[in-house]
Amino acid sequence: MLRAGIVGLPNVGKSTLFNALVANAKADAANFPFCTIEPNVGVVAVPDERLEALAKISNSEQIVPTRVEFVDIAGLVKGASKGEGLGNQFLANIREVDAIVHVVRCFDDDDIIHVSGSVDPVRDIEVINLELALSDLAQVDRRMERTRKQARTSKDAQLELGALEKLSAGLNEGKSARQINLTEEEAESVTVLGLLSSKPIIYAANVSENDLASGNEWVEQVRQVASAENAQVVVVSAQVESELVELSQEERADFLESLGVKEGGLKSLISATYQLLGLRTFLTTGPKETRAWTIHTGMTAPQAAGTIHSDFERGFIRAETVAYNALVENGSMNAAKEKGLVRSEGKDYVVQEGDVMLFRFNV
Structure with a gap:
């Protein structure tokens, strides 16, 4: 099962969103930095309306959706690549996931502390992306020193060195590794590094319940950043999702209708993450069960x-x-x-x- 890591600055709603994702997870969500230290892991069913339709055709006894794993990773801060705020540990946690869900704070609340003192999603995104890139740059430069020696006699090392030089130049220009054009062979040669900024990313714009239907100026800023990276944005309200978990299906529908939406964004986030991981679904159906199966494209x-x-x-x-x-x-x-x-x-x-x-x- 492939894993998506939920990352962001402290107090942007990561753990609240994670709790809603896994419904009965026990991730701490509190109003202070580094509330989450050890990563929390939850397995989440991928919404798929096709299963209900197939189950009716086959009179299936049960429905089994496909699943994706989410990891709630502690908040990163400026200087994480140099160890600030237990940064080395948290960056290592990100290295172990296959894709990143970057939660960005797009709501204002005087009762919830912002580590930088104000809401500024572009600045916040830059802080996280810079720390990932700096960590990658340090790793690339270390690898280059060793690879240069091997490149004197090895064609494979020469290929890798060319890829590392491109990465070093791009990272120094402030790009993420996923924005640097490598050939398929070059990309394969540096896969072993597991570069943090090479991982595919979705931006989850976390808004208040009042902005869920229409978004706000901060959401538009996130969309502009994502567009430049060819990344996707999903608008979600961790606040709303945390409340929905406690309601019945009928109460959920009424609550969402009062907000002018059909859902709180969570289903879209799960589905978008599944697609981001390069996964596809085929289906089987019969009297015993209708089931979704995960495969790679x-x-x-x-x-x-x-x-x-x-x-x-x-x-x-x-x-x-x-x-x-x-x-x-x-x-x-x-x-x-x-x-x-x-x-x-x-x-x-x-x-x-x-x-x-x-x-x-x-x-």
């Missing part, structure tokens, strides 16, 4: 079968495949077959998002 039918059981991949014969929309529109697998919409796909077939699949295999 580009996986073939046998590889997808292997996510269910390794025997399915080893003994793969074919996959009976139908697009989700085609199946739902026709109401049953038999009706879809009669119209020629169910295909028999072989070992080279690349699984598409939303494929409903039945695997045939030899034991």
Whole structure:
């Protein structure tokens, strides 16, 4: 299961958002810096309305969604790359995740301390991104010293050195590693470094309940920063989400309607994170269960079968495949077959998002 790390300055709402994400998680959320020291981990179901529709068609006994893991990482501060505020420990936690959800404070509240004394999302983003880049730069420069010696006799080292020199130049210019153009081979040569600023990122603009429907000026500032990085922004209210957890479904709907929204942004954040991780979903359905399965983009039918059981991949014969929309529109697998919409796909077939699949295999 791939992991997304929730990061940001202290007191921006990270732990409150995390608690809402995992519903019954026990992450501390308090009004002082470094409340969270050890990272909290929670496994979250990815919302997928397709499962309900398929379950009705198959009269399934249960529904099993796919999941993604979120890690609540302590707040970073200026100087973290030099160890300020237990920065080395927190940066190491970020190194272990696959993607970053950067929570940015876009609300004003005199009762909640801001470490810099005022709300300024652009400044806050720059603080975090700079600390990640400085940590990467130190690591790149150390690696370059060793690689230069090896490059005298090794072509692989020469390739890596070229990538490191590009990274060093870009990081010194204030860019993140993900903004630096490397060839596929160059990127592969430095994968082992696990550079923090190379990780894909989503900005979660955390607003008050009054700004959830329309956003505010601070949200627009976050969008401008994200646009320059080709990153995504999700508007969410940790305050609203923390209240929704305590309500019934009917009460939730009424509360959100009173705010002029259909949701608090949490579903969008989970789905966007799932996509950011380069994940896709195929579906299986039957009387026992309807289930979503996670694969990486580009996986073939046998590889997808292997996510269910390794025997399915080893003994793969074919996959009976139908697009989700085609199946739902026709109401049953038999009706879809009669119209020629169910295909028999072989070992080279690349699984598409939303494929409903039945695997045939030899034991």
